[in-house]
Every structure is written in structure tokens, then in C-alpha cells.
Amino acid sequence: MKSFIERLSRSKYSPEPRDVVFTLPNVISCLRILSIPVIAWLVADRHLIIALVVLLISALSDGIDGIIARRFNQVSKLGQILDPVADRLLILCSVLALSIAGILPWWVLALVGLRDVIMGVLVFLLAQHDYGPLPVHFVGKTGTAMLMLAIPALIFGDVGTSAFFRVFHLIALSAVIWGVALYWLSGIIYLRQGIRLLAEDRPHE
Numbered sequence: 001m002k003s004f005i006e007r008l009s010r011s012k013y014s015p016e017p018r019d020v021v022f023t024l025p026n027v028i029s030c031l032r033i034l035s036i037p038v039i040a041w042l043v044a045d046r047h048l049i050i051a052l053v054v055l056l057i058s059a060l061s062d063g064i065d066g067i068i069a070r071r072f073n074q075v076s077k078l079g080q081i082l083d084p085v086a087d088r089l090l091i092l093c094s095v096l097a098l099s100i101a102g103i104l105p106w107w108v109l110a111l112v113g114l115r116d117v118i119m120g121v122l123v124f125l126l127a128q129h130d131y132g133p134l135p136v137h138f139v140g141k142t143g144t145a146m147l148m149l150a151i152p153a154l155i156f157g158d159v160g161t162s163a164f165f166r167v168f169h170l171i172a173l174s175a176v177i178w179g180v181a182l183y184w185l186s187g188i189i190y191l192r193q194g195i196r197l198l199a200e201d202r203p204h205e
Helices: 002-009 024-044 048-071 077-100 106-128 138-157 163-201
Strands: none
Touching (some): 024 048, 048 077, 048 138, 077 106, 077 138
């Protein structure tokens, strides 16, 4: 898969991000963000099949905008912000919708929401000291990827009521729990890194 993407992008490494706004990848990312409330409403209202279709289109667009950005040298600083923001919003809004639909317990939403609030405060504090976003840790990537896979799996597991769907639901729920655990573990790692940077930036008395 990696070599396939590299061939499409004609480059092994991503180009340096440019300070541009109006690019096709950024437009796709914005459309992806706009689709998130639609997905959440469909899930909350239990239009699960349609929600899965829209979610699939959104996921495909996430891969397409990255390929376009690398192949046509449209990697931008804004795009590097929009992508993780879209992922966080999709996870949070999907968990909220799944909780409203009675598919997920509310404590999962509380854990995900609290972690994102803490990370938001950390990013704000770091920005006050002229620090950009912290480097992405592989634990964070793994947790986000697991949640991004577990959410549609959980939606699919609630489509039917047969034994197959009940077992699928339990497997997907287990993946969500593991994803939340990794999500929090990465949050702790980022928090320690951020606190260390803030402590080093404090004027010595």
C-alpha cells in the first residue's frame, strides 16, 4: 500500500508545506469536515446504512487529498492543520452520535471529550510560547487509526440483530475500548512533552 501511494505521488517524501490556502486538497478537507455533522445526524437518527456510505466517501476523500497534495506539490500548512482537526471532529461527533443512538455508553464520549479538551488546552498554552503542534507519536496514530476503523465497524454491527451482528458488535466495541485506551496513552505522552517544553521555556530565576 505504501509503495502504491509513493508511485502515485511520484515522490518518496512529502514536499515542504507551503503557505497557501486555496488548494484542491484543502477544499476536499473542508468538504470532509462539513460531512461530519451529516454523518453524526444519520447515526443518531439510526440511518446506519446511509451513514456508512457517507463515512466511506469521507474516508476515501481523506486518502485522495493526501495523494493530490503530494503528487501536485499542494502540501500546505493549512492542510496539515485541517487533516488532524477533521479526524478529531469525526471521532468526537461519531462517538456522540453513537451514544445518542444507544450504541455506545456515554462514558466513552466523556473519555474522548475530556482527552480532546486537555489536548486543546495544551496546544493553546504551547502556542502562547510560540510552539507549534507536537510531533505525532506512533501511539497516537495507532489509537486514532483504531478508532477510525472501530467506529464504522460498530455502526455496521448494529445494522442487524442476528448472532453474526451481535458478535461483530462486541468485537467492534472491544476495538473502541482499545482505541480509547491508546488515545489516552498518547494524550499522556503529549502532555508530558508539552509540560517539559513549557518548563524549559520558563525564565530562570
